[in-house]
Amino acid sequence: MTTTTPPVNGQVIGLAHYASRAVLETLLARTGTTFNQSVALRVVSDQGGAVERARLVARLTGALKIEEATARRTVDEMTARGLLAEPTAGQVSLTEHGGELYERIRTGGNEIAARIYAGIPAEDLATAGRVLALVTQRADAELAGA
Numbered sequence: 001m002t003t004t005t006p007p008v009n010g011q012v013i014g015l016a017h018y019a020s021r022a023v024l025e026t027l028l029a030r031t032g033t034t035f036n037q038s039v040a041l042r043v044v045s046d047q048g049g050a051v052e053r054a055r056l057v058a059r060l061t062g063a064l065k066i067e068e069a070t071a072r073r074t075v076d077e078m079t080a081r082g083l084l085a086e087p088t089a090g091q092v093s094l095t096e097h098g099g100e101l102y103e104r105i106r107t108g109g110n111e112i113a114a115r116i117y118a119g120i121p122a123e124d125l126a127t128a129g130r131v132l133a134l135v136t137q138r139a140d141a142e143l144a145g146a
Helices: 010-031 035-046 053-064 068-080 096-117 122-145
Strands: 050-052 091-094
Touching: 010 035, 010 096, 035 050, 035 053, 035 068, 035 091, 035 096, 050 053, 053 068, 053 091, 068 091, 091 096
Parallel strands: none
Antiparallel strands: 050 091
C-alpha cells in the first residue's frame, strides 16, 4: 500500500491547530490560565500594556470567533484575578502580576514552538504562513458575508 501526503485542507489545518494547542494548554493549565485569557494577555501586551476594554473585547471576538458575552466574561475574569486593572473607565491595563504571567506564557510558548517547528525549513514555514493568512482572510470574508 502506498501512502500519500494528505492535501492541505481544513481538516489537516485543524488537526495541526488542535495538536499544537493541546500542548500549549498543558502550559496554560499549570498557570491556571484559559486559552482566551492567554490571547487577551497578548493583545494587551501588544498594545503597550493598556487598551480600551471595548477594543480588547472586539479583538477577542474577532480573533477567537467567540460571542461578545464570552469575550466580556474573559476580561471580567482577568480583572477579578488581578491580571488586568481598570485605571480609567473603559480602559484595561496589565497589572504587574498579569505582565509576569504573560512573560511566563510567552516564554513557554516560544519553547514549545521551537520544539514543534524544529527542522522545518524556513522557506516552508514562510510559505505555510502566507497560505494560512490567505485562508484566514478568505474565511473571515465568508463569515462577514454570511
